[in-house]
Amino acid sequence: MSKKYITDFVILENRRHTHEFVILTLQHPEMLPQMFPGQFAEVRVDGSPQTYLRRPLSIHDVDYKNNTIKLLIQEVGPGTRRLASMKSGEKLNLVYPLGTYYSLPDKKRVLLVGGGCGVAPLLFLGRYLKENGIDPRFLVGARSENDLVELDAYRELGDVYITTEDGSRGTRGFVIHHPVMKTFEPDFDWLYTCGPEPMMRVLAKYSRERNITCEVSLENKMACGIGACLCCVTPTIEGNKCTCTDGPVFNANYLKW
Amino acid sequence: MVDLSVDIGNLQLKNPVMTASGTFGYGEEYRDFVDISALGGIIVKGTTGSHREGNPYPRMAETPMGMLNAVGLQNKGVDVFLSETWPRIRTFRTNVLVNVSGSTVEEYVEIASKIAEVKDIPGIELNISCPNVKEGGMTFGTSCPSAIAVTRAVREVFPRHLMVKLSPNVTDIVEIAKGVEGAGADSVSLINTLLGMAIDAETWRPLLSTVTGGLSGPCIKPVALRMVWQVASAVKIPVVGLGGISSATDAVEFLLAGASAVQVGTANFVDPSVSGRIVDGLAGYMQRHNIEKITDIIGGLDVS
Ligand SMILES: Cc1cc2nc3c(=O)[nH]c(=O)nc-3n(C[C@H](O)[C@H](O)[C@H](O)COP(=O)(O)OP(=O)(O)OC[C@H]3O[C@@H](n4cnc5c(N)ncnc54)[C@H](O)[C@@H]3O)c2cc1C
Ligand SMILES: Cc1cc2nc3c(=O)[nH]c(=O)nc-3n(C[C@H](O)[C@H](O)[C@H](O)COP(=O)(O)O)c2cc1C
Numbered sequence: 001m002s003k004k005y006i007t008d009f010v011i012l013e014n015r016r017h018t019h020e021f022v023i024l025t026l027q028h029p030e031m032l033p034q035m036f037p038g039q040f041a042e043v044r045v046d047g048s049p050q051t052y053l054r055r056p057l058s059i060h061d062v063d064y065k066n067n068t069i070k071l072l073i074q075e076v077g078p079g080t081r082r083l084a085s086m087k088s089g090e091k092l093n094l095v096y097p098l099g100t101y102y103s104l105p106d107k108k109r110v111l112l113v114g115g116g117c118g119v120a121p122l123l124f125l126g127r128y129l130k131e132n133g134i135d136p137r138f139l140v141g142a143r144s145e146n147d148l149v150e151l152d153a154y155r156e157l158g159d160v161y162i163t164t165e166d167g168s169r170g171t172r173g174f175v176i177h178h179p180v181m182k183t184f185e186p187d188f189d190w191l192y193t194c195g196p197e198p199m200m201r202v203l204a205k206y207s208r209e210r211n212i213t214c215e216v217s218l219e220n221k222m223a224c225g226i227g228a229c230l231c232c233v234t235p236t237i238e239g240n241k242c243t244c245t246d247g248p249v250f251n252a253n254y255l256k257w
Numbered sequence: 258m259v260d261l262s263v264d265i266g267n268l269q270l271k272n273p274v275m276t277a278s279g280t281f282g283y284g285e286e287y288r289d290f291v292d293i294s295a296l297g298g299i300i301v302k303g304t305t306g307s308h309r310e311g312n313p314y315p316r317m318a319e320t321p322m323g324m325l326n327a328v329g330l331q332n333k334g335v336d337v338f339l340s341e342t343w344p345r346i347r348t349f350r351t352n353v354l355v356n357v358s359g360s361t362v363e364e365y366v367e368i369a370s371k372i373a374e375v376k377d378i379p380g381i382e383l384n385i386s387c388p389n390v391k392e393g394g395m396t397f398g399t400s401c402p403s404a405i406a407v408t409r410a411v412r413e414v415f416p417r418h419l420m421v422k423l424s425p426n427v428t429d430i431v432e433i434a435k436g437v438e439g440a441g442a443d444s445v446s447l448i449n450t451l452l453g454m455a456i457d458a459e460t461w462r463p464l465l466s467t468v469t470g471g472l473s474g475p476c477i478k479p480v481a482l483r484m485v486w487q488v489a490s491a492v493k494i495p496v497v498g499l500g501g502i503s504s505a506t507d508a509v510e511f512l513l514a515g516a517s518a519v520q521v522g523t524a525n526f527v528d529p530s531v532s533g534r535i536v537d538g539l540a541g542y543m544q545r546h547n548i549e550k551i552t553d554i555i556g557g558l559d560v561s
């Protein structure tokens with residue numbers, strides 16, 4: 001397990017992308033420790049009565065040259081709303097880097113599938129794969145075209161496929177309805193996913209039936225984020241395991257899904 | 258130099274700051290954030306006679322200034338603790354106490370006997386107050402006769418420090434504190450979590466898989482302080498106070514109410530380095546108030 005830190009970052013930029021997604025760029029005064037895609041930070045919001053505990057957020061992107069990291073935030077409640085309203089110059093305290101990360105594939109053909117705020121770790125993952133000689137392709141699912149974030153950043157790394165529930169962009173339906181998925185012999189051997197659990201369960205089943213490796217990232221409720229409280233467990237073939245230290249990234253076959 | 262050391266019966270602590278069971282793992286989880294040897298002691302996770310998987314997810318719900326948990330004593334059991342975990346953590350240069358939980362008096366006795374054989378474990382904290390297990394647990398701590406019975410039985414097999422952790426979910430905590438004192442406890446710690454619940458108004462569902470769970474964090478501090486004050490005024494054995502402690506000031510308040518030492522719980526989740534900072538903060542408090550020995554604060558509450 002890599003060393004964990006508790007540090008104040010300064011917000012460099014708060015950029016709103018859609019009505020409910022913002023991206024915060026945070027700068028660290030010193031050199032950043034090495035982080036891997038799928039890892040997360042426990043972010044102290046403001047300690048108000050509604051936001052007493054930290055909020056777990058994926059590391060969306062890392063820039064070691066400028067000592068910055070990005071967080072992609074979907075506003076769903078008081079904590080994420082407060083974070084989305086923070087201004088550049090304000091400080092944010094992080095405990096990081098936490099949890100397991102996506103592994104490098106032993107096969108070349110990979111697909112990265114994200115839905116909702118689950119796209120958060122996939123940009124960093126795409127960049128990491130590219131640096132390791134693997135061409136990532138992305139499949140992004142959203143409710144409508146207004147919920148799609150940062151497509152250009154993904155396009156720089158590889159092909160981007162889209163599904164929307166209302167059909168306003170790309171294929172109508174869920175990610176599983178996209179043509180790349182609609183064959184028994186798909187042109188990928190490794191699937192990375194993060195997003196709503198029902199989506200990931202469908203992808204896990206799809207992968208199992210086709211003998212494709214599938215890595216998922218779970219978003220269980222957490223109190224400590226460091227393996228101390230045992231609040232975040234998920235049932236696995238080896239019993240209950242902590243999503244914060246044994247996860248959030250799991251091989252789908254390891255889970256009792 | 259200020260003197261932060263305190264004695265709880267036969268236990269010597271370099272300072273009164275310990276960490277609470279179930280909130281500090283086995284200490285190892287906090288290595289990157291706290292110098293464990295700078296703490297007065299740590300109390301490791303609840304340990305049962307055999308392996309327990311705990312309750313189903315969800316086990317946690319955030320509430321204003323606190324949280325509810327329903328972990329349900331997930332742990333690998335006392336044998337694995339002694340053979341695998343203890344050899345790793347015995348080198349911590351602080352008092353490591355084992356929190357002991359059972360469903361029957363026999364189970365408590367069995368665990369305590371096994372721990373008694375490992376001579377370098379300085380003491381146990383008897384958890385007779387866990388609200389998150391169906392059988393046993395809190396039921397021992399909410400009835401005076403059973404609290405006395407389990408304390409007495411464990412006392413017979415455990416020669417070193419025996420701390421008994423009290424439940425706040427009772428009508429008269431003083432009566433139970435006096436009962437376990439009479440049954441041979443070396444100290445009492447209080448409070449465990451308060452039984453509570455949370456509901457999702459949109460789905461009409463409880464937020465915990467077990468419906469009810471244990472409330473902890475700053476929201477319970479006033480209740481904890483009151484109980485510590487009542488118990489410390491009534492028993493002669495040392496009292497260890499906990500419930501919502503998040504700063505050195507909070508710790509001072511518990512010492513003033515009569516606690517000889519304190520435990521930091523849920524606050525470790527919010528700031529994993531907080532326990533060490535509370536130790537430093539206590540030293541700072543004493544310097545500001547020209548107090549040489551921390552023991553001069555204990556029970557100092559002026560109610561005149
Ligand atoms: C490993 C991990 C990575 C995550 N990455 C991201 C990300 O990159 N971007 C993003 O927008 N969101 C992410 N989430 C989800 C995010 O943590 C929650 O949306 C957020 O905590 C909600 O807080 P709130 O106060 O806005 O909402 P509320 O619903 O009011 O929160 C109440 C409580 O429930 C917890 N909670 C609520 N929803 C979730 C959830 N889905 N997952 C975990 N805890 C929850 C909160 O932490 C808080 O304690 C991630 C979750 C995990 C576990
Ligand atoms: C997640 C969690 C797990 C806990 N597990 C235990 C336990 O195993 N044994 C025990 O005696 N108390 C347990 N407790 C209770 C705490 O030790 C403490 O008594 C309580 O949380 C009140 O203190 P606090 O407000 O400082 O957290 C647990 C508390 C929490 C939040």
Ligand code: FES
Pocket residue numbers: 221222223224225226227228229230231232233242243244245
């Ligand atoms: S959140 Fe505490 S153990 Fe995972």
